[in-house]
Amino acid sequence: MSDATAAPAQSRANQKKELPEHFRDYKHVWVFIEQERGEVHPVSFELLGAGRKLADKLGVELAGVVLGAPGEGTRAAVKEAFHHGADLAYLVEDHVLADYRNEPYSKALTQLVDAHKPEILLLGATTLGRDLAGSVATTLLTGLTADCTELAVDTDGSLAATRPTFGGSLLCTIYTLNYRPQMATVRPRQMPMPERDATREGRIVPFKADLDEELIVTKILKYIPDRESSKTNLAFADVIVAGGLGLQSAENFQLVRNLATTLGAEFGGSRPLVQKGWIGSDRQIGQTGKTIRPKLYIAAGISGAIQHRVGVEGADMIVAINTDKNAPIFDFAHLGIVTDAIRLLPALTDAFRGRLSPHARDRLAS
Amino acid sequence: MKILVCIKQVPDSAQIRVHPVTNTIMRQGVPTIINPYDLFALEEALRLRDKFGGEVTVLTMGPPMAADSLRKALAIGADRAVLLTDRSFAGSDTLATTYALAQAIRKIQEVFGAPDVVFAGKQTIDGDTAQVGPGVAKRLDLLQLTYVSKIDSCDPQKGEIIVERRAEGGVQVLRTRLPCLITMLEGTNEIRRGAIDDSLRAARAEIVTWSAKDAGIADLSKCGLKGSPTIVKKVFAPTPRSERATLIEPAKTAAESADGLVGAIFAKKASLESDMAKLASGS
Ligand SMILES: Cc1cc2nc3c(=O)[nH]c(=O)nc-3n(C[C@H](O)[C@H](O)[C@H](O)COP(=O)(O)OP(=O)(O)OC[C@H]3O[C@@H](n4cnc5c(N)ncnc54)[C@H](O)[C@@H]3O)c2cc1C
Numbered sequence: 001m002s003d004a005t006a007a008p009a010q011s012r013a014n015q016k017k018e019l020p021e022h023f024r025d026y027k028h029v030w031v032f033i034e035q036e037r038g039e040v041h042p043v044s045f046e047l048l049g050a051g052r053k054l055a056d057k058l059g060v061e062l063a064g065v066v067l068g069a070p071g072e073g074t075r076a077a078v079k080e081a082f083h084h085g086a087d088l089a090y091l092v093e094d095h096v097l098a099d100y101r102n103e104p105y106s107k108a109l110t111q112l113v114d115a116h117k118p119e120i121l122l123l124g125a126t127t128l129g130r131d132l133a134g135s136v137a138t139t140l141l142t143g144l145t146a147d148c149t150e151l152a153v154d155t156d157g158s159l160a161a162t163r164p165t166f167g168g169s170l171l172c173t174i175y176t177l178n179y180r181p182q183m184a185t186v187r188p189r190q191m192p193m194p195e196r197d198a199t200r201e202g203r204i205v206p207f208k209a210d211l212d213e214e215l216i217v218t219k220i221l222k223y224i225p226d227r228e229s230s231k232t233n234l235a236f237a238d239v240i241v242a243g244g245l246g247l248q249s250a251e252n253f254q255l256v257r258n259l260a261t262t263l264g265a266e267f268g269g270s271r272p273l274v275q276k277g278w279i280g281s282d283r284q285i286g287q288t289g290k291t292i293r294p295k296l297y298i299a300a301g302i303s304g305a306i307q308h309r310v311g312v313e314g315a316d317m318i319v320a321i322n323t324d325k326n327a328p329i330f331d332f333a334h335l336g337i338v339t340d341a342i343r344l345l346p347a348l349t350d351a352f353r354g355r356l357s358p359h360a361r362d363r364l365a366s
Numbered sequence: 367m368k369i370l371v372c373i374k375q376v377p378d379s380a381q382i383r384v385h386p387v388t389n390t391i392m393r394q395g396v397p398t399i400i401n402p403y404d405l406f407a408l409e410e411a412l413r414l415r416d417k418f419g420g421e422v423t424v425l426t427m428g429p430p431m432a433a434d435s436l437r438k439a440l441a442i443g444a445d446r447a448v449l450l451t452d453r454s455f456a457g458s459d460t461l462a463t464t465y466a467l468a469q470a471i472r473k474i475q476e477v478f479g480a481p482d483v484v485f486a487g488k489q490t491i492d493g494d495t496a497q498v499g500p501g502v503a504k505r506l507d508l509l510q511l512t513y514v515s516k517i518d519s520c521d522p523q524k525g526e527i528i529v530e531r532r533a534e535g536g537v538q539v540l541r542t543r544l545p546c547l548i549t550m551l552e553g554t555n556e557i558r559r560g561a562i563d564d565s566l567r568a569a570r571a572e573i574v575t576w577s578a579k580d581a582g583i584a585d586l587s588k589c590g591l592k593g594s595p596t597i598v599k600k601v602f603a604p605t606p607r608s609e610r611a612t613l614i615e616p617a618k619t620a621a622e623s624a625d626g627l628v629g630a631i632f633a634k635k636a637s638l639e640s641d642m643a644k645l646a647s648g649s
């Protein structure tokens with residue numbers, strides 16, 4: 001990670017697992033359920049999906065960890081954890097945990113880990129998850145792998161956590177062989193959303209953390225929610241149209257917006273467009289922007305650099321429009337056309353409009 | 367006020383190339399820069415100093431050539447630079463890095479006085495973990511404020527600071543006590559251009575250079591590869607998908623090409639058509 005990947009650190013790559021005695025009873029996979037004001041961050045469900053697979057492979061249980069103020073919202077988060085695959089939930093209810101603050105949350109989670117000993121602990125790579133994970137891993141003196149794109153169990157039962165490295169040019173697989181828990185964070189939308197099953201239940205293990213508001217120094221003076229209108233739904237959109245430098249001007253980028261509007265889709269772009277100011281940073285797609293998982297992703301004039309690729313690979317169908325038949329995007333797109341996007345986009349907008357209009361569909365049905 | 371800023375020298379990753387056969391990074395000729403996110407931390411530190419007086423110390427752990435980045439920070443306006451460099455730090459993961467940095471900060475405290483605020487960047491562009499800031503805070507038992515977008519007020523006399531912190535879906539206004547550790551969000555300020563006398567001073571300045579021993583690090587087993595719980599098992603290039611994209615032959619007119627493409631999309635996945643029709647009609 002910081003320097004382990006920056007240095008040629010393969011010298012330990014052949015190291016074997018020699019788990020110290022006191023770590024051997026660390027068992028089960030935990031997912032930290034991120035909830036604020038009763039609303040669970042979807043990344044927690046995605047992690048439950050990934051955690052379920054790890055737990056099944058290891059033959060252990062999957063637990064959701066819910067921290068919050070006593071009440072409806074926190075209880076609802078527990079239920080949702082069960083519905084998304086958890087076998088049990090550790091529930092820490094305390095008024096001190098009403099809103100996220102580093103001090104009480106890292107204390108409570110560390111105490112819980114010490115008491116119930118998970119072998120794997122996963123958190124979302126959100127502002128909250130990253131803030132919390134770094135503190136907890138340092139307190140526990142264990143390994144933490146950030147922004148994983150893939151999680152797997154190795155033959156010896158170790159967690160193999162893969163993440164981009166060197167500014168995303170390469171991937172690396174990281175192990176925390178001899179420390180427990182093995183901790184990792186995963187960005188929202190990196191893992192598929194598991195099926196919700198409202199009939200699924202689990203057992204609750206309550207935990208009393210040693211917390212005292214008097215001893216918590218940091219106080220929340222105010223919380224200013226973002227305006228609805230300023231939020232983009234890019235991460236969760238079913239259809240996304242994006243443009244890259246191939247569009248050549250901010251004016252031409254309008255063609256992407258037009259197609260998106262016609263489709264009722266979201267629009268986004270590659271990083272250079274943010275740097276040029278053609279789009280806002282919340283619309284950047286890729287490693288340092290948003291990870292997306294739409295049913296359809298149309299990329300116009302985007303070369304498909306690895307930093308872009310890692311953000312879009314979860315799409316069901318990737319369609320690329322590029323004048324260069326050797327552009328890397330054709331290596332991972334499903335459908336492609338080698339042509340001028342500036343000419344094609346308006347025609348594509350018309351073609352979709354014709355095909356998807358209620359009129360056309362009625363005709364199709366008869 | 368005494369303020370400390372952790373900065374890291376990183377390769378300008380926009381210019382990194384990977385050797386196509388050996389999968390190793392071709393570093394030759396890749397320029398190094400101060401991690402761009404750290405400049406927001408440095409600027410915020412300088413603003414606090416300008417307002418309340420005192421001094422800004424920049425600290426980095428890295429190879430001897432990381433002194434270049436420290437000099438740049440001095441030229442921008444920092445007052446003192448400390449380079450922590452030792453072979454035993456090679457291969458440090460974030461946990462080992464935070465151990466070494468925290469020990470160095472303890473030493474700085476001893477020699478130059480205790481910082482009221484320690485700053486770090488949001489994350490680096492090479493390690494890209496955002497873990498080192500929180501790790502240093504934990505090791506030094508400092509209160510931690512990450513993703514700070516604005517310092518609303520700071521009262522060194524009272525030992526109190528109020529900041530705005532980016533949370534998921536909103537902004538938290540937090541009040542805490544000094545000393546604390548702050549990681550700054552990007553785009554929150556604009557790094558100044560150093561004054562002429564700063565750059566003259568920087569060129570001549572002595573960079574405080576410490577080995578592990580100088581920084582009072584007795585336990586080398588907590589440093590470098592040895593002190594890193596994480597192990598990089600393999601580094602590899604992303605595998606191409608087994609098949610390349612199916613290419614649609616462009617037709618004579620854009621309209622025909624577009625029809626062909628739309629047809630191919632729905633031929634590949636039929637359910638998409640009704641899903642998209644619903645979406646397009648806004649239902
Ligand atoms: C640390 C780091 C993080 C990064 N994070 C991200 C990230 O999150 N997201 C991201 O997108 N990038 C990211 N990048 C940048 C990334 O490496 C690429 O530089 C970027 O994705 C390229 O954008 P582009 O495809 O729009 O431009 P280019 O690479 O310039 O590609 C333009 C493409 O358009 C094609 N073209 C030209 N004219 C036309 C035309 N008329 N019609 C159709 N096609 C045309 C060209 O053939 C070319 O393939 C990151 C880089 C670094 C170093």
Ligand SMILES: Nc1ncnc2c1ncn2[C@@H]1O[C@H](COP(=O)(O)O)[C@@H](O)[C@H]1O
Pocket residue numbers: 002372373374401403404425426427428460463467485486487488489490491493494495496497498499
């Ligand atoms: N070797 C280092 N020396 C000094 N500061 C560092 C070092 N590595 C990381 N940091 C600081 O920690 C922040 C987060 O780094 P990272 O966890 O690697 O993303 C950076 O922005 C720096 O402020």
